Structures are given as structure tokens and as C-alpha cells.
Amino acid sequence: MPYKDKEKAKEYYEKNKEKIKESVQKYQQENKEKIREREKVYYEKNKEKYKEREKVYYEKNKDKKKRYQQSDKGIKISRIANWKQNGVVCDDFNVLYDKYINTTNCEECNIELTVDRYHTKTTRCLDHDHTTGLFRNVLCHRCNSSRR
Secondary structure: OOOOOHHHHHHHHHHOHHHHHHHHHHHHHHOHHHHHHHHHHHHHHOHHHHHHHHHHHHHHHHHHHHHHHHOHHHHHHHHHHHHHHOOOEOOOHHHHHHHHHHOOEOOOOOOEOEOOOOOOOOEEEEEEOOOOOEEEEEEEHHHHHHHO
8 A cells, every 4th residue: 555654654564574575486486477478678778777776886897896806705696606516526515625625735745825816836736537526536737737
């Protein structure tokens, strides 16, 4: 029931919040295709507006995204995504990542591992079987390269 007075409208909404929520969900379930089609048409008519909004959002949040990518959580998510993309199979990637981060020496030649932006002989690598995708060891780049 629409109200001109904002306070009355707010009061009505608070009293009937659950009922309103249920009716909206019911409508959305019953009219999925209709809603999807309406959104598609709206998007086609307003493509330029969407693109402009995306540009503004990107510019506004560029620094925030960069900070996130450089945070511990961002680095972890990025590394795990890279492992998955390279075919590593694992039940619990969080445990695997913890093992990877906490390993300080190569498990084959015992040399101290480093974390470098570019691959050096001592850069830490996750070794996995390329046919099964299963994790084997945390190795230095030299041992990992010779093992393939």
C-alpha cells in the first residue's frame, strides 16, 4: 500500500517486512523468464550508460583493487587460482597453501627457498604430477624444472 508520508511508508514496511519479502520472492520465482527478458531489453537500450558506469567504478576503485591484490588474502587467492588453472588437484587448497608458504627449504636439495618476482634457481615452486594433477613437493625452481 503506497503512502505519500515517508514515515508511514517506513512503518508499514517494518510491520510487513517478511510478508513483502515472501511476495517478492514468489513473484521472482514465477516470472523468471519475464524478468530476464525485461532486463535484457533494458540493458540493450542502456548499454552506453552501463559502460560509462563501469568506467567510473573502475577509476574510483583502481587503487582499492591494487591494494587487495597485494594483500596476503589477494596473493593467496591469486596463487590458488593459478594452481587450479595449471591443473593442480587438491581436496583442501588452504592446507596446501599453508604448507607452500611455511616451507623454507627445498624438499629435494634442501637449499633455502626465496620468493622472487621472477624465477631464479631458488624460487619456491609447487611441484605436481602433470598427468594426475596431484601435489608432490615444494621445491626450488631448479629441482622443479629438472623433474618434469
